[in-house]
Amino acid sequence: MNDSLPMGASPDNTMAGGPEDPAIVLLPYDQPLFLVGMMGAGKTTIGRSLARILDREFLDLDHELEARCGVRVSLIFDIEGEEGFRRRETTALDECSRRRGIVLATGGGAVLSPENRKYLKERGVVVYLRASADELFRRVSRDRNRPLLQTSDPKGRLRSLLQEREPLYEEVASITFDTGSMAVAQVVRSLVPLLQHYKVNP
Numbered sequence: 001m002n003d004s005l006p007m008g009a010s011p012d013n014t015m016a017g018g019p020e021d022p023a024i025v026l027l028p029y030d031q032p033l034f035l036v037g038m039m040g041a042g043k044t045t046i047g048r049s050l051a052r053i054l055d056r057e058f059l060d061l062d063h064e065l066e067a068r069c070g071v072r073v074s075l076i077f078d079i080e081g082e083e084g085f086r087r088r089e090t091t092a093l094d095e096c097s098r099r100r101g102i103v104l105a106t107g108g109g110a111v112l113s114p115e116n117r118k119y120l121k122e123r124g125v126v127v128y129l130r131a132s133a134d135e136l137f138r139r140v141s142r143d144r145n146r147p148l149l150q151t152s153d154p155k156g157r158l159r160s161l162l163q164e165r166e167p168l169y170e171e172v173a174s175i176t177f178d179t180g181s182m183a184v185a186q187v188v189r190s191l192v193p194l195l196q197h198y199k200v201n202p
């Protein structure tokens with residue numbers, strides 16, 4: 001028995017208590033978990049905490065890009081523009097999404113490319129952390145490392161990005177979780193049992 005198995009999952013991933021329905025298996029314990037959502041959704045904060053509880057390695061796609069380039073995300077945007085950033089993001093996502101036993105916090109715009117959406121849908125279980133534009137804005141308004149919000153109307157920009165991306169987050173999501181005004185710890189506490197008992201249709 002592997003110690004890192006989540007509660008309720010057995011090594012062959014059949015349902016605890018016997019395969020009443022052999023077509024349904026529990027979330028394989030090493031299948032990657034991907035967090036998607038807008039900037040400020042809590043992907044980094046919640047992802048790190050989830051990984052600790054699920055005894056998984058935590059990766060953050062923005063941090064991965066910063067480590068590879070040696071500069072902050074905002075400087076990648078300044079030097080290479082959004083197009084250059086997105087190219088690097090796709091390469092990093094392709095590599096990171098092949099890793100087993102991870103929780104990966106993606107960047108807010110990682111769902112924009114069809115290629116990225118394919119990686120997310122085919123390689124892991126995707127959690128969409130949803131929040132309203134007002135709530136998102138409260139969380140990110142003071143952060144300077146979010147280049148897309150460096151405009152004269154950051155709240156309006158956030159609102160239009162959310163509108164444009166919502167269907168894309170929904171498209172890739174295995175689970176949509178409304179964070180509402182829940183505190184981080186409360187979101188994590190609610191997500192853990194959902195993930196531990198998540199059933200995958202093979």
Ligand SMILES: Nc1ncnc2c1ncn2[C@@H]1O[C@H](COP(=O)(O)OP(=O)(O)OP(=O)(O)O)[C@@H](O)[C@H]1O
Binds near residue numbers: 042045106
């Ligand atoms: N549920 C929450 N309640 C209150 N504050 C939150 C919640 N989730 C995240 N935050 C706070 O919002 C800020 C942004 O969170 P975080 O950096 O985790 O977002 P993100 O989804 O990773 O954004 P990005 O796409 O820009 O990387 C942080 O200061 C974090 O502590």
Ligand SMILES: O=C(O)C1=C[C@@H](O)[C@@H](O)[C@H](O)C1
Binds near residue numbers: 039
């Ligand atoms: O929402 C977005 O498009 C972004 C979100 C961040 O995670 C970074 O990936 C970058 O600032 C772009």
Ligand SMILES: [Mg+2]
Binds near residue numbers: 043045060105106107
């Ligand atoms: Mg983040």
